[in-house]
Amino acid sequence: xxxxxxxxxxxxxxxxxxxxxxxxxxxxxxxxxxxxxxxxxxxxxxxxxxxxxxxxxxxxxxxxxxxxxxxxxxxxxxxxxxxxxxxxxxxxxxxxxxxxxxxxxxxxxxxxxxxxxxxxxxxxxxxxxxxxxxxxxxxxxxxxxx
Numbered sequence: 001x002x003x004x005x006x007x008x009x010x011x012x013x014x015x016x017x018x019x020x021x022x023x024x025x026x027x028x029x030x031x032x033x034x035x036x037x038x039x040x041x042x043x044x045x046x047x048x049x050x051x052x053x054x055x056x057x058x059x060x061x062x063x064x065x066x067x068x069x070x071x072x073x074x075x076x077x078x079x080x081x082x083x084x085x086x087x088x089x090x091x092x093x094x095x096x097x098x099x100x101x102x103x104x105x106x107x108x109x110x111x112x113x114x115x116x117x118x119x120x121x122x123x124x125x126x127x128x129x130x131x132x133x134x135x136x137x138x139x140x141x142x143x144x145x146x
Contacts, residue, residue, distance in 0.1 A: 026061060
């Protein structure tokens with residue numbers, strides 16, 4: 001346990017001299033690490049490592065091109081797999097959305113037909129009420145005149 005901590009500390013000090021401790025240098029690029037406190041919500045995707053693990057990975061990547069290539073190839077495979085899965089989910093959701101749109105369009109059509117029938121009944125009821133009111137008024141006036 002003590003030797004592991006000591007070796008991590010030595011690696012950390014060694015890499016602190018060669019490049020910034022929060023960066024992993026790869027050919028033509030660099031990976032920048034950003035410290036995050038435990039318990040703080042993070043709203044972005046990323047790889048989260050303990051500081052000692054970051055130092056170990058930094059040493060492996062910066063000092064061994066084969067390890068770097070392996071890490072990059074594995075990340076590439078993982079990204080390709082994630083991309084394929086995202087496309088499949090998108091295609092499946094597209095079919096679900098199409099079915100939902102068709103169903104909602106059909107329900108809209110039914111509601112529109114019911115509304116037209118309701119407006120027609122309302123119009124008929126209005127004229128019947130006006131007619132019956134006129135008959136009642138004229139009958140009342142006739143009875144009062146007699």
